[in-house]
Amino acid sequence: NVTSKDVIIEKSNSIETLSEETLDQYQNESTNSPPMAVGRFDYLTQSYYMHVAQSFIPAKEILTKVEIKIGRNDSAIEDLTVAIRNDLTGNNLFEKNIDPAEVDTQNFSWLEVDIDNMFVDVGETYYLVVYTENITGNWYMWASNNDSASYPYGEAWISMDNGSTWGNKSKAKNYNPKPRSLSKLDDTNISIDLCFRTYGRDSTTFDIQFALFGKNLTTTFTNIGDVNATAVHFKVNVVGGVFNKIDEKTEAIYLPPLNPEGEIEAYTEFFGFGMVNITAEIHASNAPIVTKTARGFVFFSYIFVFQEISI
Numbered sequence: 001n002v003t004s005k006d007v008i009i010e011k012s013n014s015i016e017t018l019s020e021e022t023l024d025q026y027q028n029e030s031t032n033s034p035p036m037a038v039g040r041f042d043y044l045t046q047s048y049y050m051h052v053a054q055s056f057i058p059a060k061e062i063l064t065k066v067e068i069k070i071g072r073n074d075s076a077i078e079d080l081t082v083a084i085r086n087d088l089t090g091n092n093l094f095e096k097n098i099d100p101a102e103v104d105t106q107n108f109s110w111l112e113v114d115i116d117n118m119f120v121d122v123g124e125t126y127y128l129v130v131y132t133e134n135i136t137g138n139w140y141m142w143a144s145n146n147d148s149a150s151y152p153y154g155e156a157w158i159s160m161d162n163g164s165t166w167g168n169k170s171k172a173k174n175y176n177p178k179p180r181s182l183s184k185l186d187d188t189n190i191s192i193d194l195c196f197r198t199y200g201r202d203s204t205t206f207d208i209q210f211a212l213f214g215k216n217l218t219t220t221f222t223n224i225g226d227v228n229a230t231a232v233h234f235k236v237n238v239v240g241g242v243f244n245k246i247d248e249k250t251e252a253i254y255l256p257p258l259n260p261e262g263e264i265e266a267y268t269e270f271f272g273f274g275m276v277n278i279t280a281e282i283h284a285s286n287a288p289i290v291t292k293t294a295r296g297f298v299f300f301s302y303i304f305v306f307q308e309i310s311i
Contacts, residue, residue, distance in 0.1 A: 020201040020202065020227070020286075021064045021065065021199050021200065021201050022060070022199065022200065022201065023197060023198075023199055024058055024059055024060045024063075024198045024199055024200045025056040025057065025058060025059070025151070025153065025154075025196075025197070025198045026151070026196065026197040026198070027054075027145065027150050027151035027193045027194065027195055027196055027197075028069075028195060028197070029145040029147065029150050029195070030069060030108065030143035030144060030145055030195045031145065032145050032146050032147050033144045033145050033146035033147075033192060034144070035071075035108070035141040035142055035143050035144055036050070036052045036141065036142045036144050036156065036158065036192075036194065037050045037052075037139050037140070037141055038050050038051070038052050038070075038080070038130050038131060038132055038139060038140040038141070038142055039076065039078075039131070039132040039133070039134060039138050039139030039140055040134040040135055040136060040137070040138055040139055041139050042136070048160045049134040049159075049160065049161060049162040050131075050134075050139070050158065050159065050160060051129065051130070051131040051158075051159040051162065051163040051166075052129075052130050052131070052142055052156065052157070052158055052159075052194065053085075053088060053127045053128060053129040053130070053156070053157040053158075053159075053166070054127070054128045054154060054155070054156055054157070054193065054194040054196050055125050055126070055127050055128075055153075055154035055155055055157065056125070056126055056127075056128060056151070056153060056154045056196070056198060057123060057124065057125055057126070057153040057154060058120045058121075058122055058124075058126060058198060058200060059122055059200075060120075060122070060200025060201055060202060061119060061120065061122055061200070061201075061202055061203035062117050062118065062119055062120070062200050062201050062202070062203050062286055063084070063094075063115050063117075063118040063119075063120050063198060063199075063200050064114070064115055064117060064118075064199050064200055064201060065112065065113065065114050065115055065198070065199040066082065066084075066112075066113050066115065066128055066196065066197065066198050066199070067110045067111060067112050067113070067196065067197040067198075067199075068082065068110070068111050068113075068128070068130065068142060068194070068195065068196050069108050069109070069110050069111075069142070069143040069194075069195035069196070070103060070108065070109075070111050070130070070140055070141065070142050070143065071103065071104050071105065071106060071107050071108045071109065071140065071141050071143075072100055072103045072104070072105055072106075072139070072140045072141070073105075073106075073137065073138070073139050073140070073141075074105045074106060075137035075138065076100050076103075076105075076132070076137070076138050076139060076140060077100060077137075077138060078100065078132050078133035078135065078138045079097040079098055079099060079100065079132065079133075080097070080098040080100065080103060080130065080131075080132050080140055081095055081096070081097050081098070081130065081131050081132060082095065082096050082098060082111075082113045082128070082129075082130055083095040083096075083128075083129040083130075083131075084115070084118065084126055084127070084128060084129070085126065085127045085129055086124065086125070086126050086127070087127075088127055088129070088157060088159075088166045089163070089164075089165075089166065092129070093118065093126075094115055094118050096113050098111065098113070103140065108141070108143045108195075110197075117285055117286065119203065119288050120200075125154065127157065128194075128196055128198070130142060131163060134162060142194050142195070143194070143195040144156060144192050144193060144194045144195065145192070145193050145194075145195065146191060146192050146193075147191070147193075150193045151193040154193070155168055155191065155192060155193055156168060156192040156193055156194050168192070201286060202226070202227045202286070203225065203227075203286050203287055203288070204223055204224075204225025204226065204227050204228070204229050204260070204284070204286060204287045205223075205224055205225050205287055205288070205290060206221055206222060206223060206224060206225075206229070206282045206283075206284075206287060206290045207221070207222045207224045207290075208220070208221055208222075208280045208282065208290060208291075208292040209222070210278060210280070210292075210294055210296075210305045210308075211305070212304070212305050212306075213302070213303070213304050213305070214302070214303065215301050215302050216267050216268060216269045216270065216301060216303070217236065217238055217267070217268040217270070217278065217296075217303050217305075218265060218266075218267055219236045219250075219265070219266045219267075219268065219280050220263055220264070220265050220266075221234055221263065221264045221265075221266070221280075221282045222261065222262070222263045223258045223259065223260055223261065223262045223263075223287075224260075224261070225260060225287070226260055227260065227286070228257040228258060228259055228260070229257065229258040229262075229284040229286060229287050230257055230258075230284055230285045230286055231253065231254075231255065231284055231285040232253070232254040232258050232264065232282065232283075232284045232287075233252075233253050233254075233282070233283055233284065234251070234252060234254070234264065234266060234280070234281065234282040234283075235249060235250065235251035235252075235280070235281050235282075236249065236250040236251075236266050236268045236278070236279070236280045236281075237249050237268075237277075237278070237279045237280075238268050238270050238276050238277075238278055238296075238298075238303075239276060239277055240274060240275050240276035240277050240298075241272035241273060241274040241275070241276055241298055242272065242273050242274040245272050246270050246271075246272040246274075246276055246298060248268055248269060248270040249268070250266045250267065250268040252266070258284075266280075269301070270298060270301065270303075271300060271301050272298050272300070273298060273299060273300065274297070274298060275295065275296070275297055275298075276295070276296050276297070276298050276303070277293065277294075277295060277296075278293060278294045278295070278296055278305065279291065279292075279293045280292050280293075292308065293308075293309040294307060294308045294309055295307040295309065
C-alpha cells in the first residue's frame, strides 16, 4: 500500500527491465545476393541517392533492439541513421544516428541498435529504414539475400531519390498488402530480404478502480495482463472543492515485479468540501499508459465517487 506520505523514490532503471527480451523477427543469410547501397552511389554517369528499408511484422508488443548486417566504404564520413516507421514516407517512430567509426570498413558485421521499449502493434507492418547524407563517396552497404523463403513476412524496399518515393523488386509474399502509393520497380520474380534481427518482449496492461466511498480516496491498480509488470509508475490527483482548495497528489514508482492479477492500492489524503475531479494514471516499463478519470464529492476527509468519465 502506498500513501501520499509514503512515496517510493527509487528510479525505475535501478532494476533490470529487459530480462525477458527475446529474438523476434530475423533474416540472417547473405549468401545469394549482392548488398544494397545506402547513401550516394555513383554508377557510370548516374548518381543515386539511396535509402533502404526492410519491412517486418513484429510478434512481440515491445521492440527493444534491432541489428543490421552492414559495412561501409572507407570514404564514408557521415552518420548512418537507423529508423523505425509504420509508413515508408511517414515520420520516424524511432531513430538513432550511428557514428561511422562503429561500422566496419569494407566488411560486413552486425550492428546493434538499442531501443528504449517501443510499443508496437503485433501483426502490423513496420519498416526498418537506413539512410545517410548523400554526398560524394559517402555510402554504406547492407547485406541481403534473394531467397524468397528467407523471411516470409516482409521484404526489402528501395528509394533512389532521397526517400521521396519507394519501390521494391520482390514478388508477392505472405504479409499485409503494400500501401497503394508504393509501386514496384519492376515485375520480376526476384525476391530480396535484407539481413536484420529484431528483439522484443511481451507487454501487459492495467485496470484502475476507485473505491466508491471512504475516508480519503482508495485507488486500486491491477495488472490484468499475462506477464509481470516491471518498474510500475502511478499517480492519482484529486483537485477541486470550494474555492479550489483541494489539490492533492499521490505518485510513486513501485519497484517489485507486479504479477498478473497483482494489485497496488494507493491512498490519497485530503480535507475540504465540494465537487472534485479525480485522475489516475499508471504505466510500466512493459505497459503503456492507462488513465481513468471520475467526479466525486468531498465532505471533509470523506469522498463519494459517483461518475466515471473515461478510461
